[in-house]
Amino acid sequence: MRLDTDSGDDVAQLEAGLDALQAEQPGRSAVRPAIGKALLPVLALAAIVYVWQMYIWIVQPRPDILPGPADVAAALGSLWGDGAAQETILTSLERGVLGFLIAAVIATPAGLLLSQHKGLRAAFGPLISGLQVLPSVAWVPAAIIWFGLTDATVYFVVLMGAVPSIINGLISGVDQVPPQFLRVGHVLGANRWQQATRIILPAALPGYIGGLKQGWAFSWRSLMAAEIITVGGSMGFGLGSLLQQGRDLSDMAIVVSAILLILAIGIVIELLVFAPVERRLLRGRGLLKAGAA
């Protein structure tokens, strides 16, 4: 009898011990790797600037062919000083972000529909994959004819770049949902709507975020291409326009400055928006070690 009353507690204690032995050990502090992660790219950047400066000193190219780091820094400084840099960055960012958001709003329901409906997917799948490969700058001439030199042209090109990427990301995310999750959902009594919203969508989230990230990259690239080609009319003056203006003025320091600004925005958005979201998502699912980036 004593054994009987004890056995519950006994099992509980045994299990607690085993759980403690088998559970994942807490990861080591991530502070040191984080510093190293920030330091290494800075060192790489310093090395590139150093090589660039050495080239300027040794080869002494004409400044209108290749300006030195100091010239570019000065050009950036004056662009910043007279507010041109801020204005172009804001104009481009506004268009890029707005275009990207519109693309996401269009692509998300479309992607869900295509992932769930076999016939639609068979019909439109190859077309969407094709559109994803087509450089969206190819749409610029058509867009100019349709919309003229207005912001609509820019948004159209951005959408044609971003929408297919986001649709495809979502579809592949849904495809990669383990079938076992669907069986569990079925056994737990989920209806079709619950299956889609409570199981398929959250399970497909990593693929969807990947698609959004690629969609942003396509948005940004398409935007720059559109801004370089279409200047004037009622259009605002963005980073791509600045780049084009530098070329028209044969001012290589402005050209390099514009390229650096475009690059910097891309890096900043990736580091501040997508990387943290992705990291949080993957870490929550145990797909990333605690100390890793």
Add this chain to the structure above:
Amino acid sequence: MTSQNTVLQRAAAQLEISGLSKRFGPDAPLVLDNVNLRVEQGEFVALLGASGCGKSTLLNLVAGLEEPTAGELKAPEAAFMFQDASLFPWLTAQANVELALELRGVGRQERAEQARELLELVHLGGAGRKRPHELSGGMRQRVALARSLAQSRDLLLMDEPFAALDAITRDLLHDELERIWRRTGRTIIFITHNVREAVRLGQRVLLMSSRPGRIVAEWRVGDGLDARDRAELSGEITTELRREIRRHAT
């Protein structure tokens, strides 16, 4: 204790299968052939067989995941526990259990409380906030057990739920499952290819033949059996199982 009673106590349930057959496609070979089985309410039945004997197919039919080709099957809605815990990685242990309650239509307030009770029942009261990847294999399987109990079904189907666990953990989960079975009065059908596990857990052990699957032998495991009796019974069942497997050598 009233809320616990609503979670844990079940009404009468029984399973009746007669002449059940299953083939996948009109020209495919029979997977199950004329299976007859009756399970009383509150019974713990261990279904034993070699690989490919259609054990899992039988369970899927009972769960309604597949349709029988012929025969009759009278089963209540069943809870299901798989070989892998199949917890949703984006939800905490608590939320995994709560999702089962939610899909059953339990209100938000009660969900949290019942999920906590169920996790405490499997001795995981302190792990509710953990994600599945932070739990060991045994802990995950216990969360899965809590989740299947949350379905509040009379019949619990278990498809080799402990096969992927190490021996120490498996032994412990046998004790755990037996305790929970006695406490909740569930009817359990437990699939395994491990003779000792079948004898350890089942009140009745059913042996299935392979290709096509039939139930070919049955043993009752009395409550009063001591270790030696159980070992003897295991030996007898193993002999029978091996004879069944050897039949396929020719």
